[in-house]
Amino acid sequence: MRYDEIGDVPCSITRPLAIFGDRWTLLILKYSFAGVRRFMGFHDALGISRSRLAERLDRLVEHEILSKHPAGGYEEYRLTEKGHAIYPILMAIRDWGDAYMAPDGPPVRYEHRDCGGEAHVHLTCDVCGKDVTARDIAVSPGPGLGG
Template sequence: MALGTGYDQQGCYLARALEVVGERWTLLILRDCFYGVRRFTDLREHLDISRAVLTDRLETLIAAGVLTREDSGGHPEYLLTEGGRALWPTIFALSKWGERYTSGPHPSRIFSHTACDTDIDDFGRCRACGQIPGPDDLVVRPGPGTNAMHRSDRVARALENPHRMLTPISTAVAPAAE
C-alpha cells in the first residue's frame, strides 16, 4: 500500500492542524510574520526559500484563514489573522524547545512584555505581572550567543535590535547602503 501524502485518514484535530501548518517552511513563514515580515520579497530573502514553495505555502495559509493578503501601496502584504495569531503559543513553545534540545550556532531570542518591560519565561509568562501576553504585547531582541551565519538581509538586520512583534519590518529598518 502506498504511503499517503496527507492526514485525511486521521480522525483528529492535530492531523487537521498539520494539514495547514505541517509542511516544511510553513512555521518559519509564520515566525517571520510574527516578527513583522509582511512582504513576499522579505520572506523569500530571509528564509532562502524558492519562489514556488513560498507561493504555495502562502496560498495554503490564506485558504486556511491563517493569513490575509492585502494591498499596501501597490505591494501585496501578508498579515496574520486572528486564527494566525492564535498560533503564537505554538511557535513560541517550539522555539523554546529548539533552544533547549537542539544545538547550533544561533543565538536565542528574548521576549519582553511591553507593559512591564520584563522578560517572559520559557512558558510565555511575564515574570513581573504573571500574565501571558500575546505577540502584540511583546518585544523581541537577540539573546546571548553568536550568530555564525552573519545574515545581512533586511529582516536579519531588523532583528539585531529590539523590535516590537507584529510591527512591519519594512518600517523598522532602513535598507542597507549599497
C-alpha cells in the same frame, strides 16, 4: 496513510499538520510574527524558491491564517485572528529548542513589553488551574470522533 490524507483524520493534532507539516510554513509564520508582510521579504529571509513560497502563502491564505491586503502597489500578508492563535505553538517549539538545542543559551529572548519578563508556554488544567505535563493527561474519545 498518505500525506494528503492527514487533513481528514479525526484528530486535532493530526489535522493541522496538513497545513503546518513542513518547516517552510512554520518559518513563514515565525517571520510574520516578526513583522514581515511582503512576498519579497519572506523570499529574502527564507531563501526558498518563489513557487514554493507562493504555494505556502496561498495555503495559509486559503486556511484564513494569513490574509492579503493591497499596500502601495504591493500585496501584504497579515496574520488573521486565527493566525495569531498559532503564536503559543511557535513559543512552545521555541521553549523546547532553548532547552534542548541551544547549548550556549537562548539565541533570542522573547520579552514581555510591560515588565521585561520572558514569555513561556505552560499547560494548565482548565478546571483546577494546575500545571500539567504529558504524565498527567488521560486521553479519551471526544464529541468530534463520531462513531
